[in-house]
Amino acid sequence: MSQRVKVVPRYGATIKEKLYLPAIFKGMKITFKHLIDNVSDSNAIDTLEYPEEQPSDITSRYRGLHRLTHRDDNSIACVACFMCATACPSQCIFIEATQRDDGQDEKMPKLFAIDTLECIFCGFCVEACPCDAIRMDTGIFSLTGNSREDFVLGKEQLLSHRGLFGEEKSHARK
Amino acid sequence: MSTPAIIVAIISFALGALLALLMIPVLVWLERRGAGLIQDRLGPNRTNVGGFRLGGVVQSFADVIKLVLKEEYYPKHIAKGRWLMMLAPIITFVSALLAFMVIPFADTITIAGESLRVQPLPVDYGILWFLAIGSIGVIGIFFGGWLSHNKYSLLGASRAGSMMIGYELPLGLSILSFVITYNSIDFNAMVAWQSQTLFGFLPAWGMIVQPLAGIILIISLFAETNRAPFSVAEGESEIVAGFFTEFTAMKFAMFFMGEYVAMNTASAVIITMLFGGYQLPWVTTETLLNNFNNFAWSIMALLPIIVLLVIRWMRKNNRVRPSVTSDGGRAFETKVLSIALVVMTLFVEVILLYLTLIPSTLGSSIAIALFQIATFVVKLMIFNLFFILVRWTLPRFRYDQVQHLGWYYLLPLSLFNIFVTAIVVVGVSL
Numbered sequence: 001m002s003q004r005v006k007v008v009p010r011y012g013a014t015i016k017e018k019l020y021l022p023a024i025f026k027g028m029k030i031t032f033k034h035l036i037d038n039v040s041d042s043n044a045i046d047t048l049e050y051p052e053e054q055p056s057d058i059t060s061r062y063r064g065l066h067r068l069t070h071r072d073d074n075s076i077a078c079v080a081c082f083m084c085a086t087a088c089p090s091q092c093i094f095i096e097a098t099q100r101d102d103g104q105d106e107k108m109p110k111l112f113a114i115d116t117l118e119c120i121f122c123g124f125c126v127e128a129c130p131c132d133a134i135r136m137d138t139g140i141f142s143l144t145g146n147s148r149e150d151f152v153l154g155k156e157q158l159l160s161h162r163g164l165f166g167e168e169k170s171h172a173r174k
Numbered sequence: 175m176s177t178p179a180i181i182v183a184i185i186s187f188a189l190g191a192l193l194a195l196l197m198i199p200v201l202v203w204l205e206r207r208g209a210g211l212i213q214d215r216l217g218p219n220r221t222n223v224g225g226f227r228l229g230g231v232v233q234s235f236a237d238v239i240k241l242v243l244k245e246e247y248y249p250k251h252i253a254k255g256r257w258l259m260m261l262a263p264i265i266t267f268v269s270a271l272l273a274f275m276v277i278p279f280a281d282t283i284t285i286a287g288e289s290l291r292v293q294p295l296p297v298d299y300g301i302l303w304f305l306a307i308g309s310i311g312v313i314g315i316f317f318g319g320w321l322s323h324n325k326y327s328l329l330g331a332s333r334a335g336s337m338m339i340g341y342e343l344p345l346g347l348s349i350l351s352f353v354i355t356y357n358s359i360d361f362n363a364m365v366a367w368q369s370q371t372l373f374g375f376l377p378a379w380g381m382i383v384q385p386l387a388g389i390i391l392i393i394s395l396f397a398e399t400n401r402a403p404f405s406v407a408e409g410e411s412e413i414v415a416g417f418f419t420e421f422t423a424m425k426f427a428m429f430f431m432g433e434y435v436a437m438n439t440a441s442a443v444i445i446t447m448l449f450g451g452y453q454l455p456w457v458t459t460e461t462l463l464n465n466f467n468n469f470a471w472s473i474m475a476l477l478p479i480i481v482l483l484v485i486r487w488m489r490k491n492n493r494v495r496p497s498v499t500s501d502g503g504r505a506f507e508t509k510v511l512s513i514a515l516v517v518m519t520l521f522v523e524v525i526l527l528y529l530t531l532i533p534s535t536l537g538s539s540i541a542i543a544l545f546q547i548a549t550f551v552v553k554l555m556i557f558n559l560f561f562i563l564v565r566w567t568l569p570r571f572r573y574d575q576v577q578h579l580g581w582y583y584l585l586p587l588s589l590f591n592i593f594v595t596a597i598v599v600v601g602v603s604l
Binding site: 021024027028030031032034035038039040041042043045046047049052053 | 208211212213214215216389487490491493494495497498499500563564566567568
């Protein structure tokens, strides 16, 4: 027990430390060095000139805006099972199911909407989906609009998003 | 009053107003940009008028437009007498502005046997004026805080008031020891005293003659101007925004600008009392006048080098990164500014050449006055930068620590310093 005790040195007892001024000048030296370095070459600062420069470090695990996937025959992969809407902690997924006529499955969504103002981008819907029909691999990190309605993404819009990392189609169901 | 006297008075008054008021947007920009660069960010650099960014200064003017157009909000309890709420920031702003008006920008120039002060208010009791007017500012703060009918505002205001009392004493006492040393209450005479040399090689700057009083003066002025690390009056981590919690739009902006004017005034007082004012070290006005040709030639040699360095720096930094395609008019701006700088340099060179080839007492004394004004402005900017650097280096003191420092350390030290100064001055004069 006694060997694991780490003695932290107490600072502030010497006259030099009690004077404060040497420490203040030490700190000023650091900030001044940063100032001079950055003034002499402001383009070397490690920041993004955002709208012109886009981030290049979005990984495949990044949870961007949602998309609905297609099957190999370009029909919608979703079977309107309501698993994502059930899993959703912010209850922002709205699904209305309808009969499926293409012989692939029984059900498909007539209406599939995500209110992105409510969405917390937790990715639970992606985890819950048994058909690999909803994904968050678009890499889209900014969504803008002029009204609240603009932020409720419909089925067509979700289907139009493309995946950023190659895996385009859903192979969960044949 | 003769014509030259009137002209000099008008010019120095305009200069004082410009240096105090035009410095506000520059200082706000310098603060934001400086903070950014210190923290490895860029700071505001986008707002432009036709591609002209001037490094981001335009942002301050956009901010002013925003503040003017914002909603004027008054707390509910102020049904009548809204002008009182407006009066509070005006008191703070005007007192800081008036305190600046006694700073000399150049030595007294002699025109036609008449010596004229280059000082917006040509008075010879400058330091008393500064102490009297400079401390009125806190009345505005207290007024605003109390009027807000808000406990945070009242707390902030009473903090400002008690800090004013706590730091006005060391400030006054350290100034007193300078008055004993310089044997004058006139800023101009102080600068003249400081242009001597000590032991033949040291400039007799206040900071070198009276280092202890100098440090106390700087610390007290930081506290007086409510700047970090003494910005407890607005300490937003404890009391929202202190005394200006209830102030919106231009009323808030007046408080905000008043703070910057006060900072500018404090810098001006520090350089006038501690760092030789408008004089360069080792060079008095007489030396400059007697060796005017050498002075003019050295300026003519140095100016192009400085301008070239500035243009090179501008070409290196006023451009976008290679990954960004649109330039946004930066190349054009660099070109126009470079041409303007070169034209101005040529203009100055021609005038100096004319003055060296055809010497005239009037011309050379005006040229030297302008040079001293330039020196003053450069020193002023350096000290404003020092204020900003301190703000972005040090965390805010706790309120009781501030009071402790003021009453237990600065006050006894400044009393001790007066004692020692008096003994030394009496001993020297014996």
